[in-house]
Amino acid sequence: MTTPIRAVVAATDFSFSAHRAARRAGVLAKELGARLDLLHVVDSSTAKALLRRSPAVEVEQPLRLEAKRALDSLAEDIVAAGGEVNGRVLREGRVLDEILAVSASSDLFVLGPRGVNPLRDFILGSTAERIARMVECPMLVVKQDPQIPYDNVLVPVDFSQYSAPSLQFASRLAPRATLHVFHALDASLKPRLRSAGVTEDGVAAYTDELQREANASMAELTAAASLGQPVLSTVQVGDARINIYERAAANQCTLIVMGKQGRSWLSEHVLGSVTRRVLERADCDVVVVPQSRPY
Numbered sequence: 001m002t003t004p005i006r007a008v009v010a011a012t013d014f015s016f017s018a019h020r021a022a023r024r025a026g027v028l029a030k031e032l033g034a035r036l037d038l039l040h041v042v043d044s045s046t047a048k049a050l051l052r053r054s055p056a057v058e059v060e061q062p063l064r065l066e067a068k069r070a071l072d073s074l075a076e077d078i079v080a081a082g083g084e085v086n087g088r089v090l091r092e093g094r095v096l097d098e099i100l101a102v103s104a105s106s107d108l109f110v111l112g113p114r115g116v117n118p119l120r121d122f123i124l125g126s127t128a129e130r131i132a133r134m135v136e137c138p139m140l141v142v143k144q145d146p147q148i149p150y151d152n153v154l155v156p157v158d159f160s161q162y163s164a165p166s167l168q169f170a171s172r173l174a175p176r177a178t179l180h181v182f183h184a185l186d187a188s189l190k191p192r193l194r195s196a197g198v199t200e201d202g203v204a205a206y207t208d209e210l211q212r213e214a215n216a217s218m219a220e221l222t223a224a225a226s227l228g229q230p231v232l233s234t235v236q237v238g239d240a241r242i243n244i245y246e247r248a249a250a251n252q253c254t255l256i257v258m259g260k261q262g263r264s265w266l267s268e269h270v271l272g273s274v275t276r277r278v279l280e281r282a283d284c285d286v287v288v289v290p291q292s293r294p295y
Helices: 016-032 043-053 060-080 095-103 120-123 127-134 163-173 190-193 200-225 239-252 273-281
Strands: 006-012 035-043 087-092 108-111 137-139 152-156 180-185 231-238 255-259 285-289
Touching: 006 273, 016 060, 035 060, 035 095, 035 273, 043 190, 043 200, 060 087, 060 180, 087 095, 095 163, 108 127, 108 255, 120 239, 127 273, 152 163, 152 239, 152 285, 163 180, 163 200, 163 255, 163 285, 180 200, 180 239, 190 273, 231 239, 239 255, 239 273, 255 273
Parallel strands: 006 035, 006 108, 035 087, 108 137, 152 180, 152 255, 180 231, 255 285
Antiparallel strands: 137 285
16 A cells, blocks of 8 residues: 655745646645645845845845745635645745755655746756756646646656656555556667667567567556556557657646656666656656655
């Protein structure tokens, strides 16, 4: 039996994207019986920059007061929309450091895909992508209307250490959804085999064997998860970076739950190319699940 989600944190910079994400967090908190805390970080570098421009003017206190009023207003909007809010957390410091500190004790961290400065995000990588590299709990990136239910959830798997945690967390977050478990076989395999001089019969035999192995791994993975909800599995030859969000659209999935897919000795601080591409291109909400916690 999976452990329930009890603590949710939604980060906001008071942008439209963050407001939508916080409303989704409120809906989820109510559905799951979880505690929701809204988090805003007053960026210390912004306060210092303003202070340099107007050294005689008190800056930090007005910023904190304005942030507190904005948090209260956001909480009211969430409740009015049918969600639930328990606490408001106002921090000051480096935004990423404070987010990681607060999210470390949560079961789910929620945010929008972009902040108030999209040009900076374009240069440095999106806010969501930067946080996903280091966050220790599952992270939900909200892209669609918060009232859209998670009825169909896509769970891409590669049979690595990230696959089982992703599947288990998908069941925790959307216990009444149909889970579509998907694996993409490497599309570049056939041309590589042909380039190596393997005959067409040999290529066909080898790929058939890989398909059988993938089907067996899929059956083992889904059986071991012991999920009490509908599970549909698919193995398909193709490029995972494209197939995942195409499969999500074809199955009318409103949520994708996937692992970080890190492949180096820095794996918990590396976001794999597949995960980055899905975060960037998928139209639906996306959860990134780290492997470090049991689910």
